[in-house]
Amino acid sequence: MKIGIPKGLFYFKYYPLWKTFFEKLDCGVVTSPTNRKVLDSGVKLCADEACLPVKIYHGHVDSLNGKVDAIFIPRIVSIMKHEYTCPKFLGLPEMIKNSIKVTSRIIDTTVNLRGQHGDLFDFAMETGSIVTKDRYAIMNAFRDGLHEQHEFEKRLKECGDFESALKKDHDRNIPRPEKIAILGHPYVIYDSYINMDIAKKIQREGYSIITPQMIEDDIIRKYASKLPKRHFWTLGRENLGAGLSLLKCTDVKGIIYLSSFCCGIDSLMEDYLERQVARSSNMPYMKLVLDEHTGEAGFNTRLEAFLDMVRWREQNESNVSTHG
Numbered sequence: 001m002k003i004g005i006p007k008g009l010f011y012f013k014y015y016p017l018w019k020t021f022f023e024k025l026d027c028g029v030v031t032s033p034t035n036r037k038v039l040d041s042g043v044k045l046c047a048d049e050a051c052l053p054v055k056i057y058h059g060h061v062d063s064l065n066g067k068v069d070a071i072f073i074p075r076i077v078s079i080m081k082h083e084y085t086c087p088k089f090l091g092l093p094e095m096i097k098n099s100i101k102v103t104s105r106i107i108d109t110t111v112n113l114r115g116q117h118g119d120l121f122d123f124a125m126e127t128g129s130i131v132t133k134d135r136y137a138i139m140n141a142f143r144d145g146l147h148e149q150h151e152f153e154k155r156l157k158e159c160g161d162f163e164s165a166l167k168k169d170h171d172r173n174i175p176r177p178e179k180i181a182i183l184g185h186p187y188v189i190y191d192s193y194i195n196m197d198i199a200k201k202i203q204r205e206g207y208s209i210i211t212p213q214m215i216e217d218d219i220i221r222k223y224a225s226k227l228p229k230r231h232f233w234t235l236g237r238e239n240l241g242a243g244l245s246l247l248k249c250t251d252v253k254g255i256i257y258l259s260s261f262c263c264g265i266d267s268l269m270e271d272y273l274e275r276q277v278a279r280s281s282n283m284p285y286m287k288l289v290l291d292e293h294t295g296e297a298g299f300n301t302r303l304e305a306f307l308d309m310v311r312w313r314e315q316n317e318s319n320v321s322t323h324g
């Protein structure tokens with residue numbers, strides 16, 4: 001059986017798990033590269049109000065449609081106890097079915113770990129049983145998938161580069177001491193097409209990068225728990241906790257938040273983080289909002305201006321804010 005995994009959204013979080021799981025069950029796994037054609041078809045097929053990552057996801061489903069036996073579009077309700085993902089993830093299979101005439105089978109099993117009885121194992125069993133009736137094989141495939149996922153996350157923590165961590169050729173060179181943080185959702189900060197290769201551009205300017213996935217989970221939790229209200233969006237909480245944990249790091253010279261136009265979660269969480277940064281530090285901070293109309297020239301200009309400002313402050317102001 002040939003399974004298509006659209007290269008968007010939680011592909012950038014769980015691809016090693018899903019790929020290993022299906023391959024161990026003797027399935028072929030197919031993805032499609034993100035390019036202009038995928039983006040254009042996604043924009044055409046998807047509702048206008050959706051964010052850029054959801055539009056691109058539509059484009060990937062369209063490009064896999066009919067070329068594989070089944071397309072894996074899980075309904076990811078929750079990946080943490082007492083927390084949720086974004087509403088777009090909850091209704092993703094329905095959204096796709098209403099926008100695209102999908103001829104391949106859709107595998108739309110549900111992941112919901114919010115409550116006491118949520119279990120990732122049930123999800124694996126339900127998904128695997130579409131491919132085989134051998135429960136033992138499903139259990140083994142899932143265990144191997146979790147192992148791959150764990151190893152991948154360790155590599156990503158070291159290098160912050162999704163593709164390198166996936167290919168196991170991550171750079172083990174000693175990183176440059178000065179860092180720029182890139183915050184945002186994994187499918188924005190690791191999709192080099194969406195973010196116009198921002199990490200490479202920053203590295204070319206002489207900085208290392210740091211992303212939320214490079215910070216220990218307990219540190220992110222600790223800082224996120226200092227907020228007056230408990231946040232129940234997993235990705236929002238991770239970005240907030242990561243951002244706050246960096247404010248006292250002297251090797252971090254600036255924070256860039258990559259946000260998607262129309263993202264409800266970012267409109268709250270990013271604004272909250274920006275206020276906290278301004279209130280409790282003098283860390284340079286910039287938000288870049290991306291959509292299908294974002295031009296690379298304007299994007300580069302803003303990035304270059306931000307990095308110039310970071311350098312200028314380091315050299316001329318002893319890191320004191322121009323506001324005093």
Ligand code: SF4
Pocket residue numbers: 051052053054086087088089185235260262263264265266
């Ligand atoms: S969290 Fe924001 S960017 Fe992500 S899918 Fe939801 S609306 Fe889109």
